Amino acid sequence: MRSHEAGALHAEGYGGPPLYLPHPDDVMALLPQLWPETVRRDAEGRLTVAGVDVVSLAREYGTAAYVLDEQDFRSRARAFRDGFADAFAQVCGGADVYYAGKAFLCTSVARWVAEEGLSLDVCSGGELAVARRAGFPPERIGFHGNNKSVEEIRAALEYGVGRIVLDSFTEIERVADVATSLGVVAPVMIRVTVGVEAHTHEFIATGHEDQKFGFSLSEGQALEAARTVLAHDRLDLRGLHSHIGSQIFDTGGFELSARRLVGLHRQVATELGHHSPEIDLGGGFGMAYTSQHTPLPPEHLAAQLADIVRHEFAALGDEALTRVPRVSVEPGRAIVGPSTFTLYEVGTVKEVQLGDLHSRAYVSVDGGMSDNVRPALYEADYSCTLASRSSDAAPMLARVVGKHCESGDIVVQDEWLPADTRPGDLIAVPGTGAYCRALSSQYNHTPRPPVLAVRDGAARVLVRRETIDDLLALDVGSS
Numbered sequence: 039m040r041s042h043e044a045g046a047l048h049a050e051g052y053g054g055p056p057l058y059l060p061h062p063d064d065v066m067a068l069l070p071q072l073w074p075e076t077v078r079r080d081a082e083g084r085l086t087v088a089g090v091d092v093v094s095l096a097r098e099y100g101t102a103a104y105v106l107d108e109q110d111f112r113s114r115a116r117a118f119r120d121g122f123a124d125a126f127a128q129v130c131g132g133a134d135v136y137y138a139g140k141a142f143l144c145t146s147v148a149r150w151v152a153e154e155g156l157s158l159d160v161c162s163g164g165e166l167a168v169a170r171r172a173g174f175p176p177e178r179i180g181f182h183g184n185n186k187s188v189e190e191i192r193a194a195l196e197y198g199v200g201r202i203v204l205d206s207f208t209e210i211e212r213v214a215d216v217a218t219s220l221g222v223v224a225p226v227m228i229r230v231t232v233g234v235e236a237h238t239h240e241f242i243a244t245g246h247e248d249q250k251f252g253f254s255l256s257e258g259q260a261l262e263a264a265r266t267v268l269a270h271d272r273l274d275l276r277g278l279h280s281h282i283g284s285q286i287f288d289t290g291g292f293e294l295s296a297r298r299l300v301g302l303h304r305q306v307a308t309e310l311g312h313h314s315p316e317i318d319l320g321g322g323f324g325m326a327y328t329s330q331h332t333p334l335p336p337e338h339l340a341a342q343l344a345d346i347v348r349h350e351f352a353a354l355g356d357e358a359l360t361r362v363p364r365v366s367v368e369p370g371r372a373i374v375g376p377s378t379f380t381l382y383e384v385g386t387v388k389e390v391q392l393g394d395l396h397s398r399a400y401v402s403v404d405g406g407m408s409d410n411v412r413p414a415l416y417e418a419d420y421s422c423t424l425a426s427r428s429s430d431a432a433p434m435l436a437r438v439v440g441k442h443c444e445s446g447d448i449v450v451q452d453e454w455l456p457a458d459t460r461p462g463d464l465i466a467v468p469g470t471g472a473y474c475r476a477l478s479s480q481y482n483h484t485p486r487p488p489v490l491a492v493r494d495g496a497a498r499v500l501v502r503r504e505t506i507d508d509l510l511a512l513d514v515g516s517s
C-alpha cells in the first residue's frame with residue numbers, strides 16, 4: 039500500500055519525481071520476482087510466457103486480457119502444499135492448504151487445485167457452483183461467508199462439503215435447521231475474531247474486533263458459539279478458524295492469532311469437554327506487487343507457522359502437545375496473484391507538465407478500473423513494462439491510466455516507461471491474478487476481458503471475453 043509514499047509525491051514544494059521509484063533500469067529489465075515463472079523477453083524484445091509471445095496473444099485474443107501462466111500457478115500451489123505438509127508433519131501429521139477461490143476461480147483453476155492435492159475455500163453459492171461443475175471433491179471444500187442464504191447452505195450440504203465456517207448465532211440456527219431438514223449432520227467450524235490488528239490496508243484487515251466477520255473472542259461470543267454448536271446434534275464441531283486479513287508479510291499477527299485460537303481451543307476442551315480435530319489459521323499471506331514487497335517463500339512461512347503452533351501447544355503442557363489438531367491455512371493471493379499479468383494496448387499518450395522541470399506522461403490503455411479496481415479501492419501499487427518490443431529510448435515518468443470516466447481510474451500510479459511509448463504498444467502489468475478478475479465490473483458498459491492460460495507453448499481461453507451482446511442480453515427493459 040502506498041499511502042505514505044503518495045504523500046511524499048504530492049508534498050508541497052517537492053518538484054522531482056517520486057523518491058520511492060526503483061531505478062529505471064531495474065524496472066525495464068523485468069524484476070523476476072514480479073513476473074510469472076516462464077516470462078522472458080525474446081530476441082525481438084517481446085515478452086513471452088511459456089514460449090508464447092504477447093504480440094501473438096494480443097493478435098489472436100485481443101486486449102485487454104488476463105494472461106495466466108499455468109506452470110507458475112501449479113508450482114506455487116505445490117510449494118504451499120508441500121511446504122505446509124512438511125513443516126507440520128511433526129506437529130500434527132501435516133497440514134491442509136485450502137486455495138481461497140475468492141482470489142480467482144474458474145472451473146479449470148478448480149481442477150488444477152484438485153489435481154495438485156489442495157483443498158478449496160469457497161464463500162458464495164456461485165463459487166460453490168464453479169467447484170461443483172469442476173467436480174471438486176466435496177469433502178475437500180470449506181464454505182465461508184458472513185451471510186450465507188438458506189439456499190447456499192442447502193446446496194453446500196447436499197454436495198457434502200467438508201466444513202461450513204459459521205459466522206453468527208443466526209447462522210448456527212440456520213445451518214442446524216437446513217441440516218435437520220436434509221437429515222444430515224453438518225461439519226462446522228467457528229470463525230473467531232481474535233482481536234489482532236493486521237498490518238495491512240484497513241479494508242482488508244479482518245482480525246480486529248470492530249468489523250463484520252466472526253464471533254468475538256474477548257466478549258466471550260466465540261466460546262458461547264461453541265457451546266451452542268455442541269448443543270445441536272445436527273452440527274459437528276470440527277474446530278476453530280481465524281483469518282486476520284490479507285496481504286500480510288509479518289508473521290507476528292499470525293503468532294498472536296494462533297495463541298488466542300489455541301487458548302480458546304483449550305477452553306472448549308476443558309470447559310465444554312470437546313477436543314476439536316481441526317484448527318484453521320486462515321490466509322492473507324502477502325505477495326510482491328512491486329520491488330518493495332518481499333514475501334517469505336511458502337516453505338519458510340510454513341516453518342514459521344509450524345513453530346508458532348508447536349510453541350503455543352507446548353505452552354499448554356505435554357498432554358496438549360500430543361493432541362495438536364490438524365492445521366489448515368487458506369492462501370489465495372499468494373498462489374494465484376503472481377501467476378498472471380494483464381496485457382493492455384496503449385491508446386493515447388499525453389504529457390502533463392509538473393512544474394517547470396518535470397512532466398508526467400499519461401499513458402491510457404484499453405481497460406482500467408473495470409478489470410483492476412485495486413488501485414482505486416486500496417491505493418494498491420502495481421508496476422508495468424513495455425511488452426511488445428524493447429526500446430533504447432530514455433525513461434519517462436509515466437502514469438498508466440484506464441479508459442473509464444473517473445480520474446481515480448489508475449492502473450499504475452508511477453512507472454518508468456521508454457519515452458517513445460506510443461499508441462499500439464502493448465503494456466503488461468504483473469501480479470494481477472488475485473482480486474482483479476474476481477473484483478471486476480462492467481463499469482461504463484465495458485465487457486470483461488478474457489482469462490487466457492498459457493502452457494508449453496500454447497494458449498487457451500479459460501474464461502471467454504464478454505461481449506457487448508452479453509451486456510445487452512441482461513437488459514430486458516421496455517421496448
Ligand SMILES: Cc1ncc(COP(=O)(O)O)c(C=O)c1O
Nearest residue numbers: 138281284321322368369370371
Ligand atoms: C476467510 C478467508 N480465508 C482466506 C482468504 C484469502 O486471503 P488471501 O487471498 O489474502 O490469502 C480470505 C480473504 O482475505 C478470507 O476472507
Ligand SMILES: N[C@@H](CCCC[NH3+])C(=O)O
Nearest residue numbers: 140242284285412472473
Ligand atoms: N479484495 C482484497 C482482499 C480481500 C480478501 C477477501 N477477504 C484485495 O484485493 O486485496
